[in-house]
Amino acid sequence: MKRRTFLGHAGALASMPLVMPYLSRAFPAAAPMRVNGARLNEWLTNFDRIGRTPTGINRVAYSEADLAGRVFTQQLLRDAGLTPRIDTAGNIYARLEGTDRTLAPILIGSHIDSVTDGGNFDGPVGSFGAIEVARTLRETNTRLRHPVDVVIWQNEEGGTTGSKTAIGEMNDVELAKVARSGKTIRDGIGIIGGDVSRLAESVKKQGDFACYIELHIEQGGLLEKAGKQIGVVQGIVGLRWFEVTIVGFANHAGATPMDQRQDAMLAAAKFTVAVNDAVRAEPGRQVATVGRMVVSPNTTNVIPGQVVMTVDLRDLDQSKIEHFTEVFERVAREIGAATKTTFTFKRLTDSRPAISDPQVMSWIESSATALGLSSQRMPSGAGHDAQEIAHIAPMAMIFIPSVGGISHSPKEFSRAADITNGADVLLNAVMAADASLKGRA
Numbered sequence: 001m002k003r004r005t006f007l008g009h010a011g012a013l014a015s016m017p018l019v020m021p022y023l024s025r026a027f028p029a030a031a032p033m034r035v036n037g038a039r040l041n042e043w044l045t046n047f048d049r050i051g052r053t054p055t056g057i058n059r060v061a062y063s064e065a066d067l068a069g070r071v072f073t074q075q076l077l078r079d080a081g082l083t084p085r086i087d088t089a090g091n092i093y094a095r096l097e098g099t100d101r102t103l104a105p106i107l108i109g110s111h112i113d114s115v116t117d118g119g120n121f122d123g124p125v126g127s128f129g130a131i132e133v134a135r136t137l138r139e140t141n142t143r144l145r146h147p148v149d150v151v152i153w154q155n156e157e158g159g160t161t162g163s164k165t166a167i168g169e170m171n172d173v174e175l176a177k178v179a180r181s182g183k184t185i186r187d188g189i190g191i192i193g194g195d196v197s198r199l200a201e202s203v204k205k206q207g208d209f210a211c212y213i214e215l216h217i218e219q220g221g222l223l224e225k226a227g228k229q230i231g232v233v234q235g236i237v238g239l240r241w242f243e244v245t246i247v248g249f250a251n252h253a254g255a256t257p258m259d260q261r262q263d264a265m266l267a268a269a270k271f272t273v274a275v276n277d278a279v280r281a282e283p284g285r286q287v288a289t290v291g292r293m294v295v296s297p298n299t300t301n302v303i304p305g306q307v308v309m310t311v312d313l314r315d316l317d318q319s320k321i322e323h324f325t326e327v328f329e330r331v332a333r334e335i336g337a338a339t340k341t342t343f344t345f346k347r348l349t350d351s352r353p354a355i356s357d358p359q360v361m362s363w364i365e366s367s368a369t370a371l372g373l374s375s376q377r378m379p380s381g382a383g384h385d386a387q388e389i390a391h392i393a394p395m396a397m398i399f400i401p402s403v404g405g406i407s408h409s410p411k412e413f414s415r416a417a418d419i420t421n422g423a424d425v426l427l428n429a430v431m432a433a434d435a436s437l438k439g440r441a
């Protein structure tokens with residue numbers, strides 16, 4: 001049955017002039033390599049036991065489960081024939097040597113820490129995918145010119161601590177922050193084998209890596225909705241957080257006529273709708289969210305005198321972030337005039353978009369095509385270590401679908417076949433990078 005099917009298929013191909021499957025059959029050297037997907041998915045299944053609690057995966061940075069996860073991951077690296085090394089920031093690196101020692105390494109990896117009550121796929125998919133890529137290259141005696149460095153960044157979920165340190169952006173304020181495990185980042189770095197007094201030794205500069213490619217789950221529902229297997233990440237969106245304070249006048253809810261009020265809550269409600277309308281009125285993937293509102297005096301029979309609210313604005317294009325900032329400030333002035341309230345804007349956070357390198361994106365895209373996988377370009381709305389590394393190396397990310405677009409939840413799930421696809425694309429993208437990059441001058 002199998003043989004007949006095969007013969008029938010081959011016959012059909014032979015009768016088709018110059019179709020792609022026929023060509024790749026005729027030139028097997030051009031056929032894409034593949035990882036051992038069963039092995040990769042088995043690692044993920046075994047890893048699911050570490051930090052698993054009734055409410056989800058709890059492998060928060062510097063916790064016992066995080067430490068156990070790091071032990072597990074270092075063993076995977078050893079099993080792959082690599083030697084794990086912990087840098088002074090607590091990141092785990094392991095190198096697969098290349099044939100040309102003058103070339104900077106191609107960097108691949110992700111993180112293994114989780115949020116509180118998270119899932120098993122955000123981070124581990126890219127970390128283990130990178131280990132599997134290195135292991136496949138080694139097992140098949142595929143010698144690349146460039147070394148391949150696998151990296152497991154520490155504390156991604158608590159503020160990309162490991163990758164921030166790698167680009168020299170760690171400081172005393174960050175180090176003093178208390179992570180989800182209850183430990184400060186300063187103490188945490190010591191716990192996982194780093195050395196806070198020698199962080200400078202872990203700082204990398206432009207040229208230290210030939211490029212960085214990170215495989216990750218999408219954490220949204222775009223790929224699933226589009227029916228695409230691979231996301232080629234164009235960049236990680238920039239983010240601006242505002243705190244908006246609206247001041248009106250707190251007065252009696254019964255005795256004050258409707259036309260004589262200075263209702264801060266009414267102004268806040270109008271502004272919330274206006275922010276949504278403004279962002280939706282223009283084409284593009286920009287998003288804005290009013291996520292928090294503190295109302296004073298927050299009492300049933302008093303007209304609200306003050307509201308403090310937040311706006312979260314994100315886009316891949318910095319000029320759009322500037323544009324919508326102006327739009328929000330303008331509509332705030334209009335609403336303020338109409339409601340006899342005043343709006344004051346304060347910026348809480350500003351992070352610029354991290355744009356992917358077009359060449360690295362093209363290697364990912366062509367690898368997906370060679371593997372027969374559908375792909376689409378898309379921004380990442382979530383933050384990643386890649387946004388930090390983009391400052392010192394050309395980077396791009398590979399996304400695979402998240403079922404239902406769910407992440408940072410125990411319901412987070414990616415299918416085994418999609419995980420294998422992602423690692424296959426990573427493998428071939430690394431090979432394409434090795435073949436194309438000229439290395440340091």
Ligand SMILES: [Zn+2]
Binds near residue numbers: 216
């Ligand atoms: Zn992640």
